[in-house]
Amino acid sequence: MSSFQKLFPFGKHVEVCYDPGLKGGEMRRLALFLVVSFFIAISGCAHFGQKVESPTVRLVNVVPASSTLFEQRVALTLRIVNPNPFALTWTGVRVNARFNDMNLLPAVSSENGRVEALSEAVFKVEASASTLDLLRQIMTFQNGPGKLTYALDGVLYQGGLSSGGIPFLAEGALWDSGTEL
Numbered sequence: 001m002s003s004f005q006k007l008f009p010f011g012k013h014v015e016v017c018y019d020p021g022l023k024g025g026e027m028r029r030l031a032l033f034l035v036v037s038f039f040i041a042i043s044g045c046a047h048f049g050q051k052v053e054s055p056t057v058r059l060v061n062v063v064p065a066s067s068t069l070f071e072q073r074v075a076l077t078l079r080i081v082n083p084n085p086f087a088l089t090w091t092g093v094r095v096n097a098r099f100n101d102m103n104l105l106p107a108v109s110s111e112n113g114r115v116e117a118l119s120e121a122v123f124k125v126e127a128s129a130s131t132l133d134l135l136r137q138i139m140t141f142q143n144g145p146g147k148l149t150y151a152l153d154g155v156l157y158q159g160g161l162s163s164g165g166i167p168f169l170a171e172g173a174l175w176d177s178g179t180e181l
Contacts, residue, residue, distance in 0.1 A: 055088060055115065056081040057152055057168045059097070065126055073128045076107060078152070080123055082115040088166065089114045091159035093125055098151045099174075100144065102137055105129050113156070146177030 061077035076097060082088045090113050097105035107127035115121045141148060150172055155165035 050084075050086070052088075052166055053083045054166060054168050055083065055156070057154070057170045059150055059152060059170070059172070059174075060122065067131075070131050071128055072131055072134055073126060074105065076105065076125050076127050078123050078125065079120055080113070080115050080156075081120040082117065085117050087114060087116050088156065089158065090156040090166070092157040093123070093154060094157070094165075095125055095127070095152060095154035097127060098153075099137055100140060100147070100149055101151075102133070102140070104133055104137060146175075147173065148175040149173050 058079045058081075059076065060079045061075075063075045063077070065073040065075050067073065076095065078095070080088075091110070093107075093109045093111070093113070095105075095107045096103060097107070099105075105127035107125045109125040111123075111125075113121070113123050152170040153168070155167050157165040
């Protein structure tokens with residue numbers, strides 16, 4: 001009985017693939033490579049076939065980070081709610097925050113994040129805005145209907161074999177002078 005048959009007692013169908021030129025050490029490395037590749041493929045496809053529902057993302061806080069004459073940097077705090085029965089992990093985030101339908105705070109982050117199944121987590125990302133855009137927004141708010149709305153759209157990028165992303169969209173009102181508290 002050959003060393004291949006001892007390692008893989010699957011019968012004659014596998015023997016067809018056996019190359020008698022491979023030595024014992026090379027065969028073990030090949031077998032180890034195949035086994036490791038199999039488990040990596042299986043772990044990358046853990047949620048394969050399951051529909052991934054987009055998370056609910058809400059703007060929790062906006063905190064000034066730093067500023068220059070022409071740029072204002074702020075830290076956006078987002079609450080990410082996972083409605084899926086499995087954990088969501090990501091390797092990067094892209095967010096665009098619009099206020100009163102004006103693109104104001106684009107942000108990206110390469111920070112990893114995770115939200116457990118049927119749970120929520122807080123995630124911070126730093127964004128920047130032009131000082132002139134902020135002034136324009138303030139003037140529009142003063143002359144407008146007295147309402148400050150926001151919309152967040154973005155993607156939670158996933159790493160590994162599934163390099164796609166999970167899109168999200170959220171809208172809300174931060175201030176509306178026409179409604180009672």
